[in-house]
Amino acid sequence: MNSIKGFIVAGTHSGCGKTSVTLGLMAALARRNVKVQPFKTGPDFIDPGHHTRAAGRPCHNLDGWMLSGKTLRDIFSRYTQNADACIVEGVMGLFDGYSALDDTGSTAHLSKELNLPVILVVDAGSMARSAAALVQGFCNFDPETAVAGVIFNRVGSSNHAQILEEAISLTGVPLVGCLPRREEIATPSRHLGLVTADHLQDLDSRYSALADWIEENLDLEQIMEALPDIPLQPRFDEVPMIPKTRIGVAQDYAFSFYYEENLRLLREAGAELIPFSPIDDKILPEGISGLYIGGGYPELAAFDLAQNTKLRRAIADFSAAGHPVYAECGGFMYLMESINKDDRVFPMCGIFPFRSSMKSRFQALGYREIQFTSDTFLGETGTTVRGHEFHYSALDGIPDEIKKSYQVTSKKGISEDEGFAANNNTLGSYIHLHFASNPQVAENFVNACVEYSRTEDI
Template sequence: MIQEIKIPRILVSGTGSGTGKTTLTIALTKALQAKGLKVSVFKCGPDYLDPGYHSFVTGKTCQNLDGWLMGKGSVISSFISASQGSDISIIEGVMGLFDGHSPNSEAGSTAEIAKWLQVPTIVMIDASGMAATFSAIASGIKNYDPQIPIRGFVANYIGSKSHLSIIENASIPLQILGGFPKSYEHSFPERHLGLHSAGPDILTEEKLSFWKNLSEEWIDIEKILEIANSAPPLPKEGPKEIQTKAKDCKIGVAYDETFHFYYEDNFKKLTDYGAELIFFSPLKDAKLPEVDGLYIGGGYPELFADSLEKNKNLIEEIRNFANSERPIYAECGGLMYLSSEIQNIEGQSFSMVGLIPGKAIMSPKLKSLGYVEVHTEKRTILGEAGIRFRGHQFRYSDLILENEDDSLFSYHIRKRNSEKNTKEGYTVLNVLASYVHAHWASNPEIPKNFIDSCRRFKI
């Protein structure tokens, strides 16, 4: 049975990366919270870092919304579910509004999410050195695809209030919702994967208060609330009954400053299908929790390699866990941790768990970026051969194997818009490790199969 649900919502988009979408989203969140509103925040695309910022600010998990990885149905259901209990939902776009998987298609773009969720959209434009040209750019964006409900624009990097007034006068009849002056000293620092990971040292109270106060002074918050409240109802299906087994499977999840790149939807699917998640820290814990399987996600092991190496008790615990043939699933940073060693940018090497016979070598240059499709070539802890799912890679390291033994590989990976397949998916015992960040909405059988493997090999 289809019902309708009213969710006040707004989408913060831009003309490209670096236009200030994350800063505006955080500023709006803080300003709305100051009004006593409960805010849910979402991030378009596969990124992990921006969602960490939004989770820190809201105190609740920021969900990813990715059309290519998840599909329309999962995007809508995830949005509706995670918006419950909030007064307003803010969605931060990815890259430019129309940028997706192809220059000739909106598939995988912020625009696609805007249409699927019928969400009023505001666009942030870098206005430095502009006057009437701002209006020309804004007009082009608004008219490019009339199906996208663009409701206003925000000017970033403006020089003064008079500069903003000039842009407003030049942009009639477009709706200018305000702007931000240049304030580089309050910007959020970046590194090779984008922003630094969220934390109180980065998102200080002083910075958060600054952006809240600035938005209250320079942005028409009341108009944005009005726009958000104008969003039409969304169709909501009645609750689906998920047949779950009793929670007799415990999965240990590596989660700390080192490993925190996970899709929340993957966690939800594991718990929906009967797993209990128990979190532990490879940095600080000397022993593993009593669990039936391990899930080690991505992160920054190269930054904490010295401390990871020194935690020899936990390394030995993970080796023994693997030798008992209990399942371990690892992604990107998790793969690096399970390798023989990590070599950082400075050329220093640190011994790791040593289950995957290879050395992860960091590079100052990006080694892989983009969406991939995975096809399993043999049976793994994720199921039988022939399983397909989608994921994303974003890495600055390569794994140099000690021996190119075909028995190590279980994946064929194809990059989007490419016919070339590469071997990957390293398997040893019941360990499966890869550079791919998988989103299990692309194949909900994956979490079921992983749980079944954990049950099958539990001690």
């Protein structure tokens, strides 16, 4: 296939309904046997889980601040080769990104990097003619961002829809359709965003309801026909390689936040990734040389994690033996002494000699660039990697002598020391690193596991 139909579902702001629209479009096309490749703008983990389930294909993040333009295009090209269409969900408002002064990291930025048209979702609740002014403002703000059409969401009645149709005719921007208010089919939210796909029991019925909502109010055939063909760069099939080491990856109800590209880069570097559950498994997978414990919601599974004393002890012993262990955010919390929540203390692995305590509001949010201040198995001193941080817990009781291996810079230019190290080869931080911002990190991780395996064999 030399071309593909595709577009970005963008919004005027967070909460306008773009995720519901995106999931409805994916589910509606998928049940027509259209192979839809999903993507998500930005650093989010929760929406991609829903995209994967709705479309039936793994979703991949496309972040214009963490990743270069070439890397964005490579990821896009890699995963659209055998698809019929692609749908990218935007992040926040169309022009919201790393800075208020330019569009880096925004949905508009990604649209221009990939030459993808934008369908703008507008929350038209309590608006009439003003909706046209809003649309015109978005279309004129950056003429290089191609807004191919508008979907009005939360439309109150057929009369309201008619007023909106008349108003938008003044702008010359095509109206894709009007979606009636259906709050009952929205995906539930909680403190980090939507409830994850792994934590909902009635996903199929939810996605089916969203697909019905889309099909009853939008003309899918007309939408797809109106979209331009997006040329694809030809790619050679990747030759599978024989793994040279095994890395255990925590994957269950508590730990599910991984960039798909991180996992691919580890496999490409020579790792066989072995999933295991810190909740259910009593022993670590056989023959592994390293551990990758990603983020998630360990606080929601704190009781079950605490009850599994055998695996907590096994992980602590694995770390103490010097195996490479990398943990981020929720995984980092799991490696601490305890998670404190609602005045209860839940013991964890005890590798890092401090605790995490859940708070009522978020403690950190935003992009981060880290630079290693000491040699680690992920990179030598001076190595830089980009990532993102978002959590509601805070650290308690950090001893002065604990080793830190990151210098962290936020968009405000404030540098901090982080990246806690223990037992020579265990590294943990609240920051989710995107390995594709520096693929050498994945190779270094795998090579460290291989090297440790050799020392064990001596």
